Structures are given as structure tokens and as C-alpha cells.
Amino acid sequence: MYEKMILARKFDERGQLLQRAGKVNFHISGINQEPSQVAMAFAMDLKNDWFLPYYRDYAFVLSLGMTVKELMLSLFAKGEDPNSAGRQMPGHFGAKRLRIVTGSSPVTTQVPHAAGFALAAKMRGERSVSLVSFGEGSSNQGDFHEGCNFAGVMKLPVIFVCQNNGYAISVPLSKQTAGRISDRALGYGFPGVQVDGNDVLETYRVFKEAHDRALAGEGPTLVEIVTYRVTPHSTSDNDLVYRTKEEVEIHKAKDGIPAYRRYLTEAGLWSEEQEQELQARIREEIDEATEYGERAPFQAVEDAFRHVYAETANGEAI
Numbered sequence: 001m002y003e004k005m006i007l008a009r010k011f012d013e014r015g016q017l018l019q020r021a022g023k024v025n026f027h028i029s030g031i032n033q034e035p036s037q038v039a040m041a042f043a044m045d046l047k048n049d050w051f052l053p054y055y056r057d058y059a060f061v062l063s064l065g066m067t068v069k070e071l072m073l074s075l076f077a078k079g080e081d082p083n084s085a086g087r088q089m090p091g092h093f094g095a096k097r098l099r100i101v102t103g104s105s106p107v108t109t110q111v112p113h114a115a116g117f118a119l120a121a122k123m124r125g126e127r128s129v130s131l132v133s134f135g136e137g138s139s140n141q142g143d144f145h146e147g148c149n150f151a152g153v154m155k156l157p158v159i160f161v162c163q164n165n166g167y168a169i170s171v172p173l174s175k176q177t178a179g180r181i182s183d184r185a186l187g188y189g190f191p192g193v194q195v196d197g198n199d200v201l202e203t204y205r206v207f208k209e210a211h212d213r214a215l216a217g218e219g220p221t222l223v224e225i226v227t228y229r230v231t232p233h234s235t236s237d238n239d240l241v242y243r244t245k246e247e248v249e250i251h252k253a254k255d256g257i258p259a260y261r262r263y264l265t266e267a268g269l270w271s272e273e274q275e276q277e278l279q280a281r282i283r284e285e286i287d288e289a290t291e292y293g294e295r296a297p298f299q300a301v302e303d304a305f306r307h308v309y310a311e312t313a314n315g316e317a318i
Contacts, residue, residue, distance in 0.1 A: 001042055001063075001200060002264060003278060005034040005257050008059035010282050011068055014290060015075055015090070019235045023294065024075050028091045029231035030056035033163060035256035036197035036225045037133075038063050040161060043207035044131060050117045052101045052110040052132040055091030056163070056229075060133065065098045068285055072293030079299035085306070086299050108138040111147035111160065118156035118220075129214040133161040136224075137168025139181050148222065152188035157214035159207065160185075160222045163197070165229035170242040185222035197227035198256030228254070 008030070015027040030037070033056055041063030044051070053060050058071065070082050077086035083094045084102075094102030101117065103110055114132035121128035138144055139162050151158050162181050166173055185192030191213075195206045203225065210221035228251035232239040239248075264270035 001038045001204075002257075002260055002270070003282075004038045004041075004059060004063045005200075005260070006278060007068065007282050007285070008034045008038070008062050009257060010286055011062070011071060012058055014286050016231070016235065018075065018290070024090075025077075026089060026235055027075065028055050028089075028234040029229075030058050032230045032251065032255060033165060033197065033225075033227050034059035035200045035260060036163070036195075036203045036227060039200050039203035040131065040133075040207045040223075040225075043204050043211055044129070045127075045211070046099070048126070048128045049211075050099050050101060050114070050121075050128065050130040052114045052117070052130065053093050053103065054107070054110065054134050054138070054163070055089075055103070056135075056165075057093065057133060058091070061093050061095075061098070061100060064095075064100060066093070066095060066100070068289040069292055070095075072289040073296060076293040076296065077298070078293060078296040079303070080296050085303070108134055108141040108143035110134065111138070111141075111143045112150070114158050114160070115147045115151045115154075115156055118151060118158035118214075119154060122154070122156060127215055129157045129159060129211055131159045131161060133163055135168060136162055136164040136166075136173060136176060136181055137171065138162070139184070140168075140176055148185070148188045148220070151220040152190050155190075155217065155219035157217075158220045159210045159214060160220060162222065162224045163227060164224055165227045167229055167233070167239075167243070169233045169237070170239075172242075180224065182222055182224035185220075188220075188222075190220045190222065192222040192224065194224045194226060197225040198254055198259065200256060200260050 012029050012031050018024045019027040037057055037059035041060050073081040074083045075090045079085055092103050093100050110132050114130040117130040164181060180194060182192035182194040193206050195203050206223055213221055230248055230252050
């Protein structure tokens, strides 16, 4: 789990540098949310479950098996990008081999989709759980309420994950809701749990319990991960217009990655030598992926309508 957190952090930092250097057009960061994203991935069954992430879920998809090279291809919008052949914005994931369901740009649309995947699993008698993640702003969208209500009525094997990072773009949580998001689950007839996203092992425990409940036929769980977005909403955002640098620094000091490293070191599971080896290995992996992504070709013009319209046997659009 620690290695995946570091890999995601270093990829994210590289993405920001590439955008600032004019190498890519856009990057949206998930820095500070890696511990909880890795924990929830490790609690799932990668062979049988379905995953519907949101646009900050780099640590989550890397833990599911997506590679840094694939993320770089998406960042550079290249034709080999497995998510969308370079058509979508970065952070809009989709990988059939990893059971990652394609996401779209309007927020929260993945929530009712997750309920649908869970319904299909239940109808087929499959031991499968769907996990869908979204931000706290999405919890105020109709899709969230409809998905939760349907899943509660049908007792579906789905885990709803609200990554509450404090801001829906520029709108603070205090102006979005007066209560705990996890408490909303009670209205739909299933448990809601709030967990500190900086606590890796507690987050893992919560998701393992939710996964076990789903497989036992006990229905959905809503997990509210309390975290904080230390970066601007995206590279197009000036976050100091709506919050202070001092506020951000307070939350940076609560970073769960150094805390987990200290825990591993005190438990005799990690050392400075291992840390140096890991950092060097990840630096090499990211450097190679960056170079590959930058040099890879864009999608061919003649493929522009692929996966948009139905095709004939020889690949021509109808």
C-alpha cells in the first residue's frame, strides 16, 4: 500500500510540472487523497468487483493495476491511451481489463451506473461488488440520491464512497450541507460510516467490512472519507481566491503518507535503504513513462469516429 501511495504522489507531482512547463494542457490533482484511495482498492476483489472512480482517483486506479505509462498516455492525450484513446480529459478513467467502468465529465453520473452494475451482479447470482467514488459536491446531485435510494430498496452489493475533501471547486463544505454526508445513508435504509482518510489501516478496515456486508447480501454502505484537497481544483484554478495559504498548510501537515511510513518503520517493516530504493525505482518508472507518453503518436484522424458510431465489419462508420 505504501509503495502505491508514493507512486501515485510522484505521478501527480510530475503531472503538475508537465502542465506548468506547457507539455500538457491540463492536470487535476489527487494529492493528499492517496492513502484512503489505496486502502479502498486493497479491500476489494480485483477479479470480480466493478470500479467506477472519479477524476482524482490516480492512487485508486494504480492500485487496481493501471500503469503509470497508461496514465501518461492519457495526460498527453495520445492514441494509445486505454482510457479514451486520448479523447477525454485526464482523470476520466476506463479500462475493461481492470473492470474500471468508463467515466464521463458530468459529475455523479457514475453513481446510478454503479447501482446498475450491482443489480446485474445480484440478478446473475455473481459474488461481485461495485464501488463508486465521488466528491462531496456530488453528494448534492440528484444522481447520488437516486442511486442510493434504488440501491437501498433493492439491497444491492454496492459501496458508495464520498471523498469529502472540503471543497466542491470553490465552494466549501459549510456552504454545501449542514450535516454529515454519511448520515444520509440512514434515509435510504443502509449504514453510513465516516472515516479519517489519513488513517490508512482504519480506512482499509471500514472498506473490508463494507465489502463483506455486500457479499453477505446485506446491501449497500455509504463511506464518507474525510480528507482535504491541498492543491487547486485543477491547474486552471486559483484556489487562493477562496481560501488562505495558512489553511492549506495546516492540512499539508496532516499528510497520511509520512505518518504511514513512520508506522511501518516503527513496526520494523520499512527502512531508509528501502525508501531510497523505492524512490529511485519510481523516479525511473515515471521518467520512462513521461518520455514514452510525450513521444507516442496522437490518434489518427481517420479513427476520429471510432467508438462513436456503429461500425460495419470492415470498420467503417455507419
